[in-house]
Amino acid sequence: MTKFVLRRVLLMIPILLGVTLLIFILRAVTPGDPVDSLLSQNATPEQRAELREELGLNDPLVIQFFRYVKDVFTGDLGLSYSTRQPVLGEILGRFPYTLIICFGAVTIGLLLGLPLGVFSALKQYTWVDSTILVLSMLFAACPGFVLALVLITIFSVNLGWLPAVGLASNLGYILPMVTIGVSSLSRYTRITRSSFLEVIRQDYIRTARAKGQTEGKIIIRHAFRNAFIPVASSIGIQIGHQLGGALIVETVFGIPGIGKYIGDAITARNFPSVQGGVLFLAFVFTLINLLVDLSFVWINPRLKSSFVYESESREKRILRKGAREER
Amino acid sequence: MKRENNDTVVSIKDLVVHYETHEGVVEAVNGVSFEIKKGEVLGLVGETGAGKTTIALSIMGLLPVPPAHVIDGEIILDGEILLGKQKVQKGRKKKDVVVAKSNHEMRHIRGKKVSMIFQDPMTALNPVRYVGDQIAEVVELHNICSAKEATQRAKEMMEKVGIPAERYYEYPHQFSGGMRQRVIIAIALACEPELLLADEPTTALDVTIQAQVLDMMRTLQREQQTALLMITHDLGIVAEMCDRCAIIYGGQIVECGDLEHIFDRPRHPYTRGLLSSIPSLEKDVSRLSPIPGLVADPMDLPEYCTFYDRCDKHCESCKTGDPDLVEAEPGHFVRCFRVEKGSV
Numbered sequence: 252m253t254k255f256v257l258r259r260v261l262l263m264i265p266i267l268l269g270v271t272l273l274i275f276i277l278r279a280v281t282p283g284d285p286v287d288s289l290l291s292q293n294a295t296p297e298q299r300a301e302l303r304e305e306l307g308l309n310d311p312l313v314i315q316f317f318r319y320v321k322d323v324f325t326g327d328l329g330l331s332y333s334t335r336q337p338v339l340g341e342i343l344g345r346f347p348y349t350l351i352i353c354f355g356a357v358t359i360g361l362l363l364g365l366p367l368g369v370f371s372a373l374k375q376y377t378w379v380d381s382t383i384l385v386l387s388m389l390f391a392a393c394p395g396f397v398l399a400l401v402l403i404t405i406f407s408v409n410l411g412w413l414p415a416v417g418l419a420s421n422l423g424y425i426l427p428m429v430t431i432g433v434s435s436l437s438r439y440t441r442i443t444r445s446s447f448l449e450v451i452r453q454d455y456i457r458t459a460r461a462k463g464q465t466e467g468k469i470i471i472r473h474a475f476r477n478a479f480i481p482v483a484s485s486i487g488i489q490i491g492h493q494l495g496g497a498l499i500v501e502t503v504f505g506i507p508g509i510g511k512y513i514g515d516a517i518t519a520r521n522f523p524s525v526q527g528g529v530l531f532l533a534f535v536f537t538l539i540n541l542l543v544d545l546s547f548v549w550i551n552p553r554l555k556s557s558f559v560y561e562s563e564s565r566e567k568r569i570l571r572k573g574a575r576e577e578r
Numbered sequence: 579m580k581r582e583n584n585d586t587v588v589s590i591k592d593l594v595v596h597y598e599t600h601e602g603v604v605e606a607v608n609g610v611s612f613e614i615k616k617g618e619v620l621g622l623v624g625e626t627g628a629g630k631t632t633i634a635l636s637i638m639g640l641l642p643v644p645p646a647h648v649i650d651g652e653i654i655l656d657g658e659i660l661l662g663k664q665k666v667q668k669g670r671k672k673k674d675v676v677v678a679k680s681n682h683e684m685r686h687i688r689g690k691k692v693s694m695i696f697q698d699p700m701t702a703l704n705p706v707r708y709v710g711d712q713i714a715e716v717v718e719l720h721n722i723c724s725a726k727e728a729t730q731r732a733k734e735m736m737e738k739v740g741i742p743a744e745r746y747y748e749y750p751h752q753f754s755g756g757m758r759q760r761v762i763i764a765i766a767l768a769c770e771p772e773l774l775l776a777d778e779p780t781t782a783l784d785v786t787i788q789a790q791v792l793d794m795m796r797t798l799q800r801e802q803q804t805a806l807l808m809i810t811h812d813l814g815i816v817a818e819m820c821d822r823c824a825i826i827y828g829g830q831i832v833e834c835g836d837l838e839h840i841f842d843r844p845r846h847p848y849t850r851g852l853l854s855s856i857p858s859l860e861k862d863v864s865r866l867s868p869i870p871g872l873v874a875d876p877m878d879l880p881e882y883c884t885f886y887d888r889c890d891k892h893c894e895s896c897k898t899g900d901p902d903l904v905e906a907e908p909g910h911f912v913r914c915f916r917v918e919k920g921s922v
């Protein structure tokens with residue numbers, strides 16, 4: 252188990268290096284000079300050159316890249332061009348907002364998606380099933396900012412129940428959570444439905460019926476956990492989508508999370524903040540996926556023996572012992 | 579609620595089951611009747627598609643509806659009518675309608691009075707639950723007992739089927755096929771049912787394991803005096819395990835009797851064909867004779883004797899209708915015109 256975790260953690264290094272490289276390449280091909288946005292329009296060429304030198308922008312990109320990587324390893328993501336504050340500190344200050352929203356979105360997605368999926372499967376081919384399916388397609392196809400605007404129109408402008416922007420009160424979290432949650436909700440619903448339909452045709456469900464088990468308990472005890480396995484494996488990926496979606500949704504709702512931070516930094520050509528933000532999100536994404544994979548051991552016991560040496564099946568152990576004794 | 583014989587555990591009369599599919603009606607079971615007494619083992623032998631599983635599922639009340647449709651018949655288990663005809667007022671006339679016990683009522687019978695062992699042990703256990711818990715589940719369902727007592731009983735059953743009780747907290751994937759089938763047998767017998775339906779319980783296992791599992795089943799069956807319906811296509815297993823045997827072809831029993839009737843004095847050409855298609859050590863193996871032709875297609879059964887097309891003894895008069903099951907000698911029933919006419 253420790254070995255598995257260690258391997259996965261080490262695997263994060265090349266992934267993050269790759270992400271950093273990608274950002275550097277994008278930066279090289281992106282038009283615009285950070286100095287333009289940092290200095291006023293009537294700054295002298297000398298001032299500009301001085302600033303470029305100070306920021307290290309005159310060095311070849313390769314040198315800049317290696318310098319950056321070296322700094323990252325010491326936990327230094329550089330200083331923000333705009334505020335002259337350490338990027339890491341700024342990110343950590345903003346991350347909680349994004350985390351809360353994503354967590355809320357996953358919760359909404361799962362809490363509604365799982366029952367809807369099961370329900371839809373139980374009512375397969377009825378109008379209930381079709382309605383759920385059509386709605387979930389609709390929501391999946393709807394871009395986040397459109398949904399955000401629709402929600403703002405309904406709940407803030409017309410009904411006046413929830414604030415449209417900002418986090419003046421905790422109510423401000425609700426609309427962003429729902430906006431991000433709904434898109435994953437439809438995904439969870441569809442995965443749950445198809446996985447559940449497959450599971451209830453399995454032989455062990457028939458075995459449970461042959462025992463005289465009630466339909467309700469068959470669903471809860473036997474079908475649900477098996478049907479959950481594919482859903483769980485999609486959670487990590489979904490969180491990735493949500494972190495990406497946060498950029499737009501946070502901007503629309505004026506949430507000071509990482510998404511808005513990166514968005515603002517892009518407009519200002521604030522490279523250290525963009526790099527740091529994206530790198531941080533990539534880090535969080537790989538970490539979450541590692542946690543999801545680890546939780547799989549609990550959800551799907553068949554995996555346990557594949558990487559937990561201790562619980563290796565006794566048969567194999569006995570066989571190996573026997574083979575040793577023969578020798 | 580009358581019983582013909584106090585010893586009879588299950589009696590099936592004139593069971594007719596069809597599957598109504600898009601391609602047409604599959605006449606899977608066409609008027610099957612048999613009885614099994616307490617402690618008796620009845621072998622049900624037939625080729626693939628003969629309707630064996632359908633019969634077992636009818637008793638369990640687990641037929642997939644739709645497409646399955648019970649057209650006719652009566653099933654009485656331990657004095658309780660699981661399936662039977664009832665007069666129902668329809669307009670002016672009274673009509674006979676086949677009524678089965680509801681799913682709710684059947685729940686208290688399945689697992690307690692009748693259990694079923696399915697063909698494939700690899701998929702019959704839930705992969706994410708402890709094997710022990712899967713045995714305890716059935717105990718908890720039917721016996722008023724605490725979870726602790728159910729666990730205890732499950733461990734007892736594990737030992738009985740030859741699995742150490744320490745393996746209670748393991749998952750099915752940690753068990754071999756033979757072990758899993760043992761677990762399934764433990765589940766089936768945990769509540770000491772009156773009737774056990776074993777649907778090809780060892781087909782998926784290799785031969786040495788087969789023998790062990792069958793042996794263990796036989797021991798437990800004797801111990802609990804369970805009536806056993808042993809579904810198989812292997813006459814060797816019948817010879818080992820059964821007291822009586824019914825040969826089924828095209829959803830009908832074509833011959834039924836004690837083992838000596840079937841093995842020593844088979845009357846039906848199909849039974850003879852089956853027997854001569856078993857390789858034997860004594861006989862010359864090169865003259866092994868498979869039955870010519872294909873299995874009867876239950877989508878398209880003839881009006882006359884179902885076996886006509888493959889029968890080596892058929893004559894024109896065989897095409898006049900469907901033969902009845904007649905008693906050729908006490909306890910030995912055959913469905914063949916030649917026996918009816920007394921020519922064999």
Ligand SMILES: Nc1ncnc2c1ncn2[C@@H]1O[C@H](COP(=O)(O)OP(=O)(O)OP(=O)(O)O)[C@@H](O)[C@H]1O
Nearest residue numbers: 597604606625626627628629630631632642645876
């Ligand atoms: N769910 C179903 N829908 C439609 N037809 C079915 C269904 N189940 C079984 N049948 C058909 O009913 C007939 C009898 O099937 P059954 O499973 O009872 O045969 P069997 O004797 O158990 O065969 P096997 O030895 O292969 O298990 C077959 O022709 C089969 O194709």
Ligand SMILES: [Mg+2]
Nearest residue numbers: 630631632777
């Ligand atoms: Mg079958």
